[in-house]
Amino acid sequence: xxxxxxxxxxxxxATGQRVTLRCSPRSGDLSVYWYQQSLDQGLQFLIQYYNGExxxxxxxxxxxxxxxxxxxxxxxxxxxxxxxxxxxYFCASSPGAVDDEQYFGPGTRLTVT
Amino acid sequence: GQQLNQSPQSMFIQEGEDVSMxxxxxxxxxxxxxxxxxxxEGPVLLIALYKAGELTSNGRLTAQFGITRKDSFLNISxxxxxxxxxxxxxxxRNSGGYQKVTFGTGTKLQVIP
Numbered sequence: 001x002x003x004x005x006x007x008x009x010x011x012x013x014a015t016g017q018r019v020t021l022r023c024s025p026r027s028g029d030l031s032v033y034w035y036q037q038s039l040d041q042g043l044q045f046l047i048q049y050y051n052g053e054x055x056x057x058x059x060x061x062x063x064x065x066x067x068x069x070x071x072x073x074x075x076x077x078x079x080x081x082x083x084x085x086x087x088x089y090f091c092a093s094s095p096g097a098v099d100d101e102q103y104f105g106p107g108t109r110l111t112v113t
Numbered sequence: 114g115q116q117l118n119q120s121p122q123s124m125f126i127q128e129g130e131d132v133s134m135x136x137x138x139x140x141x142x143x144x145x146x147x148x149x150x151x152x153x154e155g156p157v158l159l160i161a162l163y164k165a166g167e168l169t170s171n172g173r174l175t176a177q178f179g180i181t182r183k184d185s186f187l188n189i190s191x192x193x194x195x196x197x198x199x200x201x202x203x204x205x206r207n208s209g210g211y212q213k214v215t216f217g218t219g220t221k222l223q224v225i226p
Binding site: 002004033042043044045048055056090092097098101102103104105106107 | 146148153154155156157158161201207211212213214215216217218219
């Protein structure tokens, strides 16, 4: 158990819909990272927040957005969902902004039908 | 998105055998990380390497940071059934104060008892 929690574990929704994935980092960690893992794309970094502020951006689509709240939990919002958005979405956390190892949550499996 | 080249893609080995896998990139990294992902779980950090040429062990696992800083190797000695899973390398470099992490394509390991 990494100490990172993610909800929900599974999510099934239809194309065009919007969903919100939630992540609580390990106690004391200020950074939260979001990743997408699909069969054909592997593990792709989406975005990082550090202490409430966006820190780094990866391959995140404009239809996706994230935020980190004062209590340091984070939410990833996915809108106008397409079939290709079906994937595992992982959240990870680390103590600082740079030069820290990341601890991954169990993931949310999103299925878009 | 950018990914590191990791090989082999998959391997079947007999219990007790040693395993080697590697990761190569055209880019230089400051840190190399090796993760293991069990089915239905998030990746778990196994070993972190911070210096070119560094050789680090964690039990039966040994990893090396390549001298060129463009590659890394992971060895597992005397494999056991619980070594089954997908192993990912990740390279990290700081870019403009941001921590940029790129993951490898993964090596799927199957251990035959």
